[in-house]
Amino acid sequence: MKAIAVKPGIPNTVHLTELPAPTVSDIPNGRGVLVRVLRVGVDGTDKEINAAEYGQAPPGYDFLIIGHESFGQVEAVGQNVTEVKPGDYVVATVRRPGSSIYDLIGTNDMTTDDTYFERGINLRHGYMSEYYVDDAEFIVKIPKGLKEVGVLLEPTTVVEKGIAQAYEIQRRLKVWKPKRAAVMGAGTIGLLATLVLRLKGLEVTTFAKTPKPYLNSDLIEAIGATYEEIPIIEGAKKLGPFDIIFEATGFSPVVFESMQALGKNGVLVLSSVTGGDRKVEVPADKINLGFVLGNKVMVGTVNANREYFEMGVKDLAQAEAEYPGWLSRLLTHPVRGLENYEELFAKLTNPNGAIKVFCEVEPL
């Protein structure tokens, strides 16, 4: 079968390769699910992997099949799989268990291991191929009515986890009823965070730098959120203070501004993966004092386990019911066929208004 791979460690090696198709029997205990891939999304992580800034090949290989944002249809299942059947639409989770206590209880997104096993990212092949196989434990069923937007599930899970963790933490307050939320950044994750917070009934202000109107600001306003170009500290005076802030700009200095815009008892969720070594000067006393006197919390979040994929499915369904057609507007840049991987990466590295770039491996 065809697949798109990179040579980890060497920049710009993305290429088309040919390898044997997997089979259901590759997975032990009759728990295999063979999936025919329909769509695979790409994001900043794929860009970093092709730039050789991140990512490792699986043991025994000198290449890594990329792609962690999958969507496909079940082709065959092992004799002990009851959860899905051939023809079902599915998305696979990304991280695979390591050895910490968190991995052992099914929450490998919270692993304390230093080595991550992530399909399409680190030490495990990804989904940008004609087929993949995995254990049913890692396969999440998608209702037929969501097939047009199913490829958005994996990025949605990152948001689901961050927000679910924030609510879980805020149980400390016994009566927490958040009203005002801020989202930092209006890229794919910022848009999806705005959506999920709106679905919870919060007033949401999304802060970004691009002057409106453009597609992303239109999308934010279409779901009743506010788009602001002003710095969040000013925004907090106008529309805050914020009970919950979701940071997704990819620019770490914004974190310290967000800390100052957080209301008393508030929670700040950090999701930007910032690989550089940027330094900034901050009003440390003031920020610290605000956190101490305001009983505030800040939490980092990465990856998502099955639970958050299941939450994501429900939110995608609610979004389609409440804001029909909104999610499809995020799917701005399709690229037809695995053989057009160069076009896929050209669109990813030169976004030009792109929200989600994805490969249409097969028509839906």
Ligand code: BGC
């Ligand atoms: C993926 C996560 C992954 C993270 C770090 C993100 O792009 O969506 O699943 O854990 O990269 O590798």
Ligand code: ZN
């Ligand atoms: Zn990703």
